[in-house]
Amino acid sequence: MKKASILMILGPLFLLGLYIFPLWNIMLGAPQYPDPLGLNIHISGLRGVNEFDIQNIDGLNHYIGMHTLPKPEDMWEFGTFPMIIGFMVAFGVLIGILGYLQKVSYQWFFGWFILMSILGILGMYDFNEWLVDYGTNLDPNAIMKLTNPDGTPMTYKPPLLGHVKMLNFDVTSLPSTGAWLMFVGMMLTLTAGYLGWKSTKTQ
Amino acid sequence: MKIYRYLTITLGSALMLISCGQQNQSSNGALSSSAAEKVYVAPGEQDEYYAFLSGGYSGNLTVYGLPSGRMFKEIPVFSQFPTSGYGYSEETKPMLNTSHGFVPWDDAHHPDISQTNGELDGRWIFINGNNTPRIARISLSTFETEEIIEVPNSAGNHSSSFITENTEYVVAGTRFAVPVPQRDMPINEYKGNFKGALTFISVAPETGEMDIKFQLLMPGFNYDLSHPGRGKSHGWFFFTTYNTEEANSLLEVNASQNDKDFIAAINWKKIEEYVNNGGGTKIPANYAHNVYEEETHTGTTTMKKEVLTVDPTKVPGAVYFLPTPKSPHGCDVDPTGEYIIGNGKLSADLTVHSFDKMLAAIEGEKFDGEAYGIPILKFEDIMAGQVKSGGLGPLHTEFDGKGNAYTTFFISSEVVKWKLGTWEVIDRKPTYYSVGHLMIPGGNSRKPFGKYVVAMNKITKDRYLPTGPEMEHSAQLYDISGDKMELIYDFPTHGEPHYAAGCPAELLAPKSKKIYRLDENKHPYAVTTADGSKVVRDGNEVHVYMSMIRSHFTPDNIEGIKVGDKVYFHITNHEQDFDVPHGFTILGQNTSELLIMPGQTKTSVWEPKQVGVWPFYCTDFCSALHQEMQGYVRVSPANSNIELKWSLGE
Numbered sequence: 001m002k003k004a005s006i007l008m009i010l011g012p013l014f015l016l017g018l019y020i021f022p023l024w025n026i027m028l029g030a031p032q033y034p035d036p037l038g039l040n041i042h043i044s045g046l047r048g049v050n051e052f053d054i055q056n057i058d059g060l061n062h063y064i065g066m067h068t069l070p071k072p073e074d075m076w077e078f079g080t081f082p083m084i085i086g087f088m089v090a091f092g093v094l095i096g097i098l099g100y101l102q103k104v105s106y107q108w109f110f111g112w113f114i115l116m117s118i119l120g121i122l123g124m125y126d127f128n129e130w131l132v133d134y135g136t137n138l139d140p141n142a143i144m145k146l147t148n149p150d151g152t153p154m155t156y157k158p159p160l161l162g163h164v165k166m167l168n169f170d171v172t173s174l175p176s177t178g179a180w181l182m183f184v185g186m187m188l189t190l191t192a193g194y195l196g197w198k199s200t201k202t203q
Numbered sequence: 204m205k206i207y208r209y210l211t212i213t214l215g216s217a218l219m220l221i222s223c224g225q226q227n228q229s230s231n232g233a234l235s236s237s238a239a240e241k242v243y244v245a246p247g248e249q250d251e252y253y254a255f256l257s258g259g260y261s262g263n264l265t266v267y268g269l270p271s272g273r274m275f276k277e278i279p280v281f282s283q284f285p286t287s288g289y290g291y292s293e294e295t296k297p298m299l300n301t302s303h304g305f306v307p308w309d310d311a312h313h314p315d316i317s318q319t320n321g322e323l324d325g326r327w328i329f330i331n332g333n334n335t336p337r338i339a340r341i342s343l344s345t346f347e348t349e350e351i352i353e354v355p356n357s358a359g360n361h362s363s364s365f366i367t368e369n370t371e372y373v374v375a376g377t378r379f380a381v382p383v384p385q386r387d388m389p390i391n392e393y394k395g396n397f398k399g400a401l402t403f404i405s406v407a408p409e410t411g412e413m414d415i416k417f418q419l420l421m422p423g424f425n426y427d428l429s430h431p432g433r434g435k436s437h438g439w440f441f442f443t444t445y446n447t448e449e450a451n452s453l454l455e456v457n458a459s460q461n462d463k464d465f466i467a468a469i470n471w472k473k474i475e476e477y478v479n480n481g482g483g484t485k486i487p488a489n490y491a492h493n494v495y496e497e498e499t500h501t502g503t504t505t506m507k508k509e510v511l512t513v514d515p516t517k518v519p520g521a522v523y524f525l526p527t528p529k530s531p532h533g534c535d536v537d538p539t540g541e542y543i544i545g546n547g548k549l550s551a552d553l554t555v556h557s558f559d560k561m562l563a564a565i566e567g568e569k570f571d572g573e574a575y576g577i578p579i580l581k582f583e584d585i586m587a588g589q590v591k592s593g594g595l596g597p598l599h600t601e602f603d604g605k606g607n608a609y610t611t612f613f614i615s616s617e618v619v620k621w622k623l624g625t626w627e628v629i630d631r632k633p634t635y636y637s638v639g640h641l642m643i644p645g646g647n648s649r650k651p652f653g654k655y656v657v658a659m660n661k662i663t664k665d666r667y668l669p670t671g672p673e674m675e676h677s678a679q680l681y682d683i684s685g686d687k688m689e690l691i692y693d694f695p696t697h698g699e700p701h702y703a704a705g706c707p708a709e710l711l712a713p714k715s716k717k718i719y720r721l722d723e724n725k726h727p728y729a730v731t732t733a734d735g736s737k738v739v740r741d742g743n744e745v746h747v748y749m750s751m752i753r754s755h756f757t758p759d760n761i762e763g764i765k766v767g768d769k770v771y772f773h774i775t776n777h778e779q780d781f782d783v784p785h786g787f788t789i790l791g792q793n794t795s796e797l798l799i800m801p802g803q804t805k806t807s808v809w810e811p812k813q814v815g816v817w818p819f820y821c822t823d824f825c826s827a828l829h830q831e832m833q834g835y836v837r838v839s840p841a842n843s844n845i846e847l848k849w850s851l852g853e
Contacts, residue, residue: 052718052779059753059780063827143828 004195005100007188008109012092014185018043018085021177026158030168043081045072065142066134066156077126088116092189106196113189128160238691241682244271252644252705254657255314255328259699262309264330269655269705270680272694280339280348281309281332285795292797293806297502301353302489306335313364313702321368321433321649325710327411329364329373336360338375338404340411344716352413353490355510356383356400362429368437375402376442380423384486393451397423401442403471417478417511422575423449428533433649434540436558438472441543443534459549465524466534466545473521474513483511498725500804516576523565524574526582527554533599537623538649542587546597553597553610557587588626592619598639601646603653603683611638611658618658620688632688634679637661644705652707656681659700666693676700717781719802726804728773733757738849745770751785752777753826759834763847766811766840775804786822796822811838
């Protein structure tokens with residue numbers, strides 16, 4: 001249980017990486033952009049991969065009537081997510097310490113993992129909702145109004161995960177360093193739960 | 204005899220080629236395809252070298268890629284350039300100020316890239332204005348002219364703009380001797396009265412800012428070309444002369460009488476020391492110093508009022524004359540600094556002086572008389588050797604860094620490769636036609652990149668499709684990586700390129716500026732946010748603070764302008780994206796368009812003379828909605844009382 005608890009203390013600390021590294025990354029490349037434009041999604045706001053990428057993405061998107069990319073103050077998520085992550089880190093470390101002191105059982109480890117997974121899925125759902133809104137809620141006075149072959153208005157939702165060809169752009173959306181650190185951290189807590197379970201079984 | 208033998212060999216090989224059959228008759232077959240491969244830069248690939256060719260009478264500097272011969276850019280330096288508004292915009296007009304007023308043209312001859320320890324460092328490139336003597340410094344991160352200094356007491360600023368090996372000085376030597384200071388005097392009293400000023404302009408190591416440190420007032424010869432010593436001869440500068448006869452009329456005959464003219468060897472370190480210790484005489488002068496600030500995007504002119512002159516006879520041991528046959532033109536120093544090559548342009552042979560022998564002769568005081576108190580060394584004592592080339596009219600020499608030299612021959616139109624030390628001719632290739640300078644990238648430094656030589660030819664006829672009586676000049680590219688030179692490409696150049704400078708692409712490409720940062724824009728009339736746009740009247744002057752971004756101007760409608768107003772459009776480009784300039788022009792404008800780079804502010808003056816509603820628009824196809832990037836200015840009669848107002852989206 002001691003080994004498990006140490007892992008349980010360590011695991012949530014990996015989430016601190018989210019304060020530094022981006023959670024997600026969306027790249028937009030096209031023949032006229034050999035250096036692709038890129039968007040890093042941090043838990044506290046959006047940043048361009050290169051300094052002026054956001055301005056330049058907005059410049060392109062205004063042709064098709066997409067809204068400008070939100071500033072941190074435009075979305076409650078960017079205020080709330082850092083608090084939730086902070087809470088989950090503190091909570092996870094606390095469980096680990098209590099586990100080390102034999103005050104709580106390994107189920108708490110699994111409990112933290114499940115709670116974090118649910119929050120993660122909610123986060124993804126929320127992120128996807130935003131992408132849908134961003135890509136479909138277009139300015140009715142847009143300069144260019146494009147339609148699909150079936151006549152429906154074209155929408156521009158970037159993929160949640162993976163690659164999509166959007167007009168002349170190749171759009172690739174992938175988890176970034178922060179997400180991978182979170183994944184590693186969560187796996188550590190899962191392992192902690194498993195080791196805790198094994199150690200109680202052998203006792 | 205030699206020429207006959209040469210002709211026979213040429214004829215012989217031509218016959219052999221013909222006898223090879225059908226294949227060879229159609230434009231060289233396999234040979235031309237291998238040349239094509241050597242110069243082909245596939246789509247998406249980039250060139251290996253930058254080449255900067257002077258524009259001669261275009262007054263500008265052009266940027267080419269090697270080996271492709273593609274022209275990338277024309278950098279305006281001494282000439283107004285309506286493409287970008289250089290010399291027309293309020294910010295750049297000061298760059299062309301001189302003591303003779305606004306001089307919007309010059310004859311640009313010899314570019315030279317800055318050096319550190321004798322190797323190219325890629326910070327700046329310098330070039331001379333020949334006619335109204337000036338030296339310009341161009342930034343190699345923005346590729347814009349940053350500074351122009353006028354050179355007083357000088358005329359035909361030809362033996363310029365060459366730099367010492369740590370860019371301590373850029374020199375400006377006068378081709379024409381003139382009265383110093385200028386005055387009203389009979390021309391036929393030239394001899395003994397006119398002076399030849401050799402001007403040493405210091406370059407500040409950090410900023411590159413130029414300042415005339417001293418002018419050496421030499422005898423009234425014509426100072427034609429120059430080169431700095433390097434390596435062991437660092438600290439010396441060499442200038443070729445002609446018209447040591449000091450003739451003032453019909454020079455083609457009267458200046459070709461002496462069998463030998465001179466190379467003036469100047470120990471500038473000695474003179475610098477003399478000057479630093481308070482030597483020299485300050486004399487009144489009047490010359491412009493124009494500096495362009497990157498942060499304010501604005502040039503300013505300061506008129507300077509005096510210059511420090513040095514009499515060479517007052518600094519013993521600083522100046523010597525090296526006799527050199529037949530009106531030498533080119534003056535070149537090899538990468539080791541040992542050999543000084545003076546090309547007698549009316550001769551068939553090249554004369555090479557030895558720096559070591561020169562020092563020994565000075566040490567032994569073996570002089571062959573003097574001219575105006577300056578010791579003349581004995582020809583035999585200082586000569587290292589002669590290249591018996593059999594060509595006609597040697598002009599300029601460059602080096603490949605492997606102990607070989609390449610000399611152009613103007614009259615016989617060829618490039619001749621020869622070996623330093625043995626003086627034997629290794630190879631020769633014709634040029635088409637009448638070659639002047641040649642350039643090996645890094646050839647003016649201690650480290651030439653001996654892969655290509657570019658020959659700059661004066662006559663182009665028969666090479667390209669004709670374009671009326673005038674053709675652009677032709678450059679020819681030779682591969683010199685093997686034992687024999689190989690002509691691999693022909694390309695037209697712009698203006699009359701005299702000299703060129705080249706360097707590897709990796710020295711410049713990574714630090715080339717892509718945008719000007721809007722948050723660093725300190726132009727006094729810049730608007731860095733669109734809501735800062737406004738129109739302000741001050742008497743009959745109206746200042747429009749305008750911004751531009753794909754695809755609109757802010758504001759795009761302006762009313763309340765009156766006939767007789769002087770309207771200043773101060774326009775800031777809000778793009779922060781590489782290579783997205785916008786243009787501006789308005790109907791009836793008496794100047795030129797502006798081309799404004801991302802983050803930059805430029806000002807155009809418009810003086811409406813007629814009542815009406817006059818459109819302005821973006822001249823650079825900037826985006827899918829470029830055609831919509833436009834606006835109107837309403838101009839009312841001079842006595843009207845229409846309120847000044849401006850708007851966007853109303």
